[in-house]
Amino acid sequence: MLPFYIAYEKGDYMPNFKHHITSGILLFPVYYLVFSIVFTLLFDHYPLFNNNELIFSFLLFVIGTDLPDVDHDLSIINKIFRILIVIFSVYYLFEYEYLLRHITNIDDFLIYNIIIIYLGIILGYAFGIVFNSLTRHRGAWHKIHTGIIIGIILFLLNTKFKIEIRIFYSLSLISGFYVHLLLDKYIKIK
16 A cells, blocks of 8 residues: 555545645645635735745645644654644744743853753654644544634734735635545545
């Protein structure tokens, strides 16, 4: 059996990473067209996004097309997700390091920074293990409401952007997420 295929019945397989990502790449222009038409009808003006905003939306859409498989510990998206957890753990420890500086009395910045980095790595690794132990494949990450929750979280985290960009980004991720669910439900590969 090929890796990352999930057997339906004898000879039938669900779409894998390659199918999900390829679908995301090919369907993003359709999403962008539909978003632009609906936006124009609702707000009486065409949404204007710069190249960076379009590329980031494209990235979110494509990531969304494989995001539900983050609950499968052998999937590529799970491995990327766990690396990101480690990176964000280190980042946020540095963001709030002033709290740790008061607890520890280490004056040497080099030693202190190395301790923060290793602590972030340990925390991130532990969060990844906990995440994998709490999730099961085809569980909560393959539900319609999960896509909406993730989109809302993305919308709330992007406070520095204009409202139309926040909506565009959130809907990009949600739409990609739903492409994954539709492919899993309706496509069987022999």
